[in-house]
Amino acid sequence: MSRIHPTALVDAGAELADDVQVGPYAVIGADVQIGAGSRIGAHAVLEGPTVLGRDNIVHSHATLGGAPQDKKYRGEPTRLEIGDRNTFRECVTVNRGTTQDEGLTRIGNDNWVMAYVHIAHDCVIGSHTIFANTTNLGGHVKIGDWVILGGCSQVHQFCKIGAHAMTATGTIVLQDIPPFVMASGNTAQAHGMNTEGLRRRGFDAAALGALRQAYKTVYRSGLTLQQAREALQSQLQSLISGAPDQPTTPDVQPDVPPASALSASQSIELLLGFLSSVERGIVR
Numbered sequence: 087m088s089r090i091h092p093t094a095l096v097d098a099g100a101e102l103a104d105d106v107q108v109g110p111y112a113v114i115g116a117d118v119q120i121g122a123g124s125r126i127g128a129h130a131v132l133e134g135p136t137v138l139g140r141d142n143i144v145h146s147h148a149t150l151g152g153a154p155q156d157k158k159y160r161g162e163p164t165r166l167e168i169g170d171r172n173t174f175r176e177c178v179t180v181n182r183g184t185t186q187d188e189g190l191t192r193i194g195n196d197n198w199v200m201a202y203v204h205i206a207h208d209c210v211i212g213s214h215t216i217f218a219n220t221t222n223l224g225g226h227v228k229i230g231d232w233v234i235l236g237g238c239s240q241v242h243q244f245c246k247i248g249a250h251a252m253t254a255t256g257t258i259v260l261q262d263i264p265p266f267v268m269a270s271g272n273t274a275q276a277h278g279m280n281t282e283g284l285r286r287r288g289f290d291a292a293a294l295g296a297l298r299q300a301y302k303t304v305y306r307s308g309l310t311l312q313q314a315r316e317a318l319q320s321q322l323q324s325l326i327s328g329a330p331d332q333p334t335t336p337d338v339q340p341d342v343p344p345a346s347a348l349s350a351s352q353s354i355e356l357l358l359g360f361l362s363s364v365e366r367g368i369v370r
Contacts, residue, residue: 089105089106089107089108090102090106090107090108091108091109091110091111091112091128093110093111094108094109094110094111094112094113094114094126095111095112095113095114096108096114097114097115097116097118098116099115099116099117099134100114100115100116100117100118100119100120100134101118101119101120102114102119102120103120103121103122103123103124103140104122105122105123106120106121106122106123106124106125106126107124107125107126108126109125109126109127109128109129109130109146110128110129111128111129112126112127112128112129112130112131112132113130113131113132114126114132115131115132115133115134115151116134117134117135117136118132118133118134118135118136118137118138118151119134119136119137119138120132120138120142121138121139121140121141121142121170122140122141123140123141124138124139124140124141124142124143124144125142125143125144126144127143127144127145127146127147127148127176128146128147129146129147130144130145130146130147130148130149130150131148131149131150131152132144132149132150132151133149133150133151133152133153133182134151135151135163135164135165135166135182136150136151136165136166136167136168136182137165137166137167137168138150138168139168139169139170139171139195140170140171141170141171142168142170142171142172142173142174143172143173143174144174145173145174145175145176145178145201146176147176147177148174148175148176148177148178148179149178149179149180150166150168150174150178150179150180151166151180151181151182152179152180152181152182153181153182154181154182154183154184154206154207154208154225155181155206155207156184156186156207156225158184158186159184159207162184162185162189164182164183164184164185164189164190164191164207165182165183165189165190165191166180166181166182166183166190166191166192166193167190167191167192167193168180168192168193169193169194169195169196169213170195170196171195171196172193172195172196172197172198172199173197173198173199174199175199175200175201175203175219176201176202177201177202178199178200178201178202178203178204178205179203179204179205180193180204180205181205181206181207182207183207183208184207184208184225186208187207187208187225187226188208190208191205191206191207191208191209191210192209192210192211193205193209193211194211194212194213194214194215194231195213195214196213196214197211197213197214197215197216197217198215198216198217199217200216200217200218200219200221200237201219201220202219202220203217203218203219203220203221203222203223204221204222204223205217205223206222206223206224206225206226206227206243207225207226208225208226209223209225209226209227209228209229210227210228210229211229212229212230212231212232212233212249213231213232214231214232214346215229215231215232215233215234215235216233216234216235217235217239218234218235218236218237218238218239218255219237219238220237220238221235221236221237221238221239221240221241222239222240222241223241224241224242224243224244224245225243225244226243226244227241227242227243227244227245227246227247228245228246228247229246229247230246230247230248230249230250230251230265230360231249231250232249232250232283232287232346233247233248233249233250233251233252234251234252234253234283235247235252235253235257236252236253236254236255236256236257236270237255237256238255238256239253239254239255239256239257239258239259240257240258240259241259242258242259242260244365244366245259245260245261245262245263245366246262246263246360246363246364246366247259247262247263248262248263248264248265248266248267248356248357248360249265249266249356250265250266250280250283250284250287251263251264251265251266251267251268251269251280252267252268252269252280252283253268253269253270253274254268254269254270254271255270256270256272257269257270257271257272257274258271258272258273258274259273259274259369260273260274260366261273261274261366261367261368261369262360262364262365262366262367262368262369263276263368263369264304264357264360264361264368265353265356265357265360266279266280266284266297266301266353266357267279267280267301267369268280269369273369274369275369275370276301276305276368276369276370278301279294279297279298279301281294281297281298284297284347287346287347288346288347289347289348289353290347290349292349292350293347293348293349293350293352293353295350296321296325296350296351296353296354297350297353297354297357299321300318300321300353300354300357303317303318303321304318304361304368305370311361311364311367311368314361315358315361315362318354318357318358318361319358321354322351322354322355322358325350325351325354326351
């Protein structure tokens with residue numbers, strides 16, 4: 087049965103799996119659904135419409151599903167959807183979407199969101215990300231899988247950060263960060279590929295070599311973004327027409343299942359797809 091502290095306030099319209107734990111003075115509003123194995127800490131607030139999947143941990147004073155901080159919002163029934171096995175540390179805030187977008191803020195699986203992080207309305211977060219303390223995302227931000235944002239990183243609204251990218255502490259992101267790229271500074275600048283992180287996730291030498299070549303194409307060749315895309319397309323075709331392209335043994339033992347790794351051609355394809363959708367320009 088549910089383990090709900092007697093001081094917690096749980097609306098009759100909320101739906102909690104039988105084994106959900108709710109701590110002292112937590113508030114669970116109407117139209118909130120919480121999946122099996124989840125734990126809600128003391129003084130946490132969950133407002134709806136919000137859906138949490140299985141095995142999520144919400145620490146004390148976090149607020150999930152609050153109304154968007156957008157002056158255009160007029161009380162429309164927008165949503166927050168959260169997947170499985172996410173951790174939200176103390177005082178995290180995540181807002182619902184707005185009708186100016188899809189009306190939905192969405193967070194995937196296995197994300198680690200540290201204290202005082204803010205995820206604004208209409209953000210779309212992938213899986214396996216880490217957001218360090220006091221990081222803030224503006225509205226409509228899109229974050230790919232395996233992204234790591236250093237403490238106090240600030241991401242401007244409508245920016246996109248590609249899969250496996252990483253920012254240093256205090257980075258100010260005003261343009262898109264392509265997949266695999268490390269960025270830092272105010273404003274953010276690119277500082278190479280996230281090579282060590284990719285090794286730990288099982289990327290092999292061929293994939294890392296292809297990505298180093300791609301980085302030189304985008305950042306050190308003097309090409310425009312359109313010209314760089316054309317060069318990357320040629321690189322991708324060469325990889326596809328060459329030897330069989332399957333991930334092999336990584337340089338180091340991966341810290342995560344090898345399924346997170348991509349082959350050389352898959353890596354370039356992901357990078358090329360991201361660059362083809364850029365609207366704000368990329369960090370340079």
